[in-house]
Amino acid sequence: MKPKADRGDIRRVAYGSRTVEYRLVFERRRQLRIDVHPDRRVVVHAPAGKAAADVDARVTRRAAWVLRQVAHFEQFQPLPPPKRYVSGESHHYLGRQYRLKITARPGPPEVRLIGRYFHVFLPHPRDTKTIAERVELWYRRHARAIFAQYTARCVAKLKTEGIVAPEVKTRRMPHRWGSYTRPGTIVLNPELAKAPLACIEYVIMHELCHLKHPDHGRQFHRLLTRCLPDWEKRKARLELATL
Numbered sequence: 001m002k003p004k005a006d007r008g009d010i011r012r013v014a015y016g017s018r019t020v021e022y023r024l025v026f027e028r029r030r031q032l033r034i035d036v037h038p039d040r041r042v043v044v045h046a047p048a049g050k051a052a053a054d055v056d057a058r059v060t061r062r063a064a065w066v067l068r069q070v071a072h073f074e075q076f077q078p079l080p081p082p083k084r085y086v087s088g089e090s091h092h093y094l095g096r097q098y099r100l101k102i103t104a105r106p107g108p109p110e111v112r113l114i115g116r117y118f119h120v121f122l123p124h125p126r127d128t129k130t131i132a133e134r135v136e137l138w139y140r141r142h143a144r145a146i147f148a149q150y151t152a153r154c155v156a157k158l159k160t161e162g163i164v165a166p167e168v169k170t171r172r173m174p175h176r177w178g179s180y181t182r183p184g185t186i187v188l189n190p191e192l193a194k195a196p197l198a199c200i201e202y203v204i205m206h207e208l209c210h211l212k213h214p215d216h217g218r219q220f221h222r223l224l225t226r227c228l229p230d231w232e233k234r235k236a237r238l239e240l241a242t243l
C-alpha cells in the first residue's frame with residue numbers, strides 16, 4: 001500500500017538543541033502512535049479531537065527515543081542520486097570515482113573497468129535501459145566476490161565467538177546497507193560495492209556481530225569494538241561517501 005504521505009500538518013518540537021519534525025495525522029483511534037520510518041520521516045497518528053499542543057507534549061516526552069530511531073536509520077542510509085547512464089556521468093566503485101564512457105559496438109553488450117573509466121560497449125549507445133542493466137549486473141557480480149572475501153575475513157576474526165560463516169545474500173534495499181534477517185543469513189546491498197573497502201568491512205562486521213547479538217545493545221557494541229576498533233570512523237566515512 002502506498003503511504004498517505006501528504007496527509008496532516010508538519011509540526012516541530014524542540015528537544016535540547018535539536019528539533020523533532022513530524023507529520024501529525026488525526027484519525028479514528030484510541031491511542032497515539034509515533035512511527036519513525038526508514039527514510040527518517042516521523043509520523044504521529046493521534047486520536048481525532050486531541051489538541052495539537054498535547055500531541056507536541058507527547059512527542060517532546062518521547063523525543064530521545066524518536067531521535068534514536070532516526071539515528072538508527074541514518075547509519076544505513078544510502079544516498080542514491082538517480083543515475084542517467086550517459087557518457088561522462090560519475091559512478092563509484094570501492095570508493096573511487098570513475099566516468100562512464102558509452103561506445104557503440106556491434107555484438108553483445110560488455111562492461112569493463114579500464115583506468116578511470118567505466119566502459120560500456122553496446123550496439124545502441126542511447127539504450128540507457130540496457131546500459132543500466134549491464135552496469136547493475138557488473139556491480140552485483142563484483143559485489144558478491146568482495147562480500148564473500150570480506151565475510152570470510154571477518155568470520156575469521158569472530159572465530160572465538162563461535163560464529164560460523166553465514167549465508168551471504170545480496171539484495172537491493174532502498175534504505176539499508178545490510179540486514180540480519182534470520183539466524184545464519186546476512187543480506188548485503190550490492191550498492192555497497194561503491195563504498196571504500198574499509199566501509200564494506202564495517203557493514204559486514206556489523207551484521208556478523210548481530211549473529212551473536214541481534215540488537216544494538218552494549219554487548220553488541222563491545223564485540224564490534226573488539227573486532228573492529230575503528231568502526232566509528234568507518235561508519236562516519238560511509239555516511240559521507242557520495243555514491
Ligand SMILES: [Zn+2]
Pocket residue numbers: 206210216
Ligand atoms: Zn544493526
